[in-house]
Amino acid sequence: MENIGFLKSRFREYYLKNDIILPPRFTRREYGFMFFDKTYMIRHKAFRGRKELKKFLVEQVPKHAYYSTAYYKHPGIQDMEAKGWLGADLVFDLDADHIPETEGKDYEEMLKIVKKEAEKLIFNFLLDDMGFNEKNISVVFSGGRGYHIYVRREDVFTLGSDERREIVSYITGESLDLTRFIRIREEKAGRKKVRKVYELYPPEFGGWYGKLSREIARISRNLKVLYENKGEDAVVGEFDGILKNKKLSKKLVKEIFTENKENTAKIDDLMSTQQSKKLQIFSTDTLRDAFLRYIKEKIRIRGEADEPVTTDIHRLIRLIGSLHGKTGLLVKEIKLEEFKGFNPLKDAIPEIFKENEIKILSKEKVEIKFDGKIYRIEGEEIVPEYVAIFLIARGMAEFIARK
DSSP: HHHHHHHHHHHHHHHHHOOOOOTTTTTOOEEEESSSSSOOOOOEEESHHHHHHHHHHHHHHHEEEEEEEEEEEETTTSSSSTEEEOOOOOOOOEEGOOGGGGOOHHHHHHHHHHHHHHHHHHHHHHHHHHHOGGEEEEEEEOOSSEEEEEEEEHHHOOOOOOHHHHHHHHHHTTTGGGGEEEEEEEEEEESSOOEEEEEEETTTHHHHHHHHHHHHHHHHHHHHHHHHHHHHHHHHHHHHHHHOOOOHHHHHHHHSSSSOOOOOOOHHHOOOOSSSBOOSSSSSSSHHHHHHHHHHHHHOOOOOOOOOHHHHHTTTEEEETTOOTTTTTTHHHOOOOOOOOOHHHTTTSOGGGOOOOOEEEEESOEEEEETTTTEEESEEEEEEEEEEEEHHTTTEEEEEEEE
């Protein structure tokens, strides 16, 4: 109970001395809360103003605070249909749970990977492909293991779940059919012969057309390096790892790397990003399709987004400016121009938690980096308060005393 008492006292002081950032259409939102000493969640709350919300936070001291991405005529009513849905922000949630590359990584490295994916989603998809304006996009560190990206524009507020699912499918490349992004035309191959010519679109094209062209160039360069450094068998093994067909993999290697009259360096054609790339280096559709199967598994241009969050038009999401109950870090809004330089293990530490030191008892050996400093903790240690809160909130340490 000392741990809970300590955390509640520090969260209460934070809420007493800091104001929450109110979301747009503040009074039309539903609010929900979880607590340190209660097993249930309170939701369907509505607030008429900042003072009323602040009073609730200081008196009740929630472990987690949420608000609805939707806005309603009557947000405080429990019956969802009676609330009178008016619209919802378009929200994307990127969390380490849904990004396989984070598995087994420490907290700092995990956050770097998730941030990189958030950057890709914002700049490659929302701003580039979908053409949203920077002023319509808001980026928020969740306080835990990821980021929330909001699109707030009138024409997206009333999108239904199906339309939002289509947006997620585009970003994640779900069921991506690469042949849709290949041009097929016919050209003469003699007086009576006609052959099909397969071409990728120029790399400067927008959307998946250009992305695929650039990605094939990148992957092909890697294949050539592998071929030159480790030989034909290494590339056969690379293909076979995905195609699960060694005979087909051997044919594919010969098809790509064997010289002929038309193209003395077939792989070089695929490596080019300066023009439309002809895929007629493949003598059969079977070999072309096998190569595209390999490409589909190797591409690294898909975006990440948690579909249930984006498609749920009644979703509760973390309240900006609140504290994350499992880390003590801020749910912090980040200006888009500052996002690339944002470091959550420095910039999301509440200033009020930098003022004191706390004596803790670590339950295990811990090594963690905060505010540019590495902390190696074992047994009883005196650490900055934000480190103590993080470890206690995650069940990795016990509170002993304030220094």
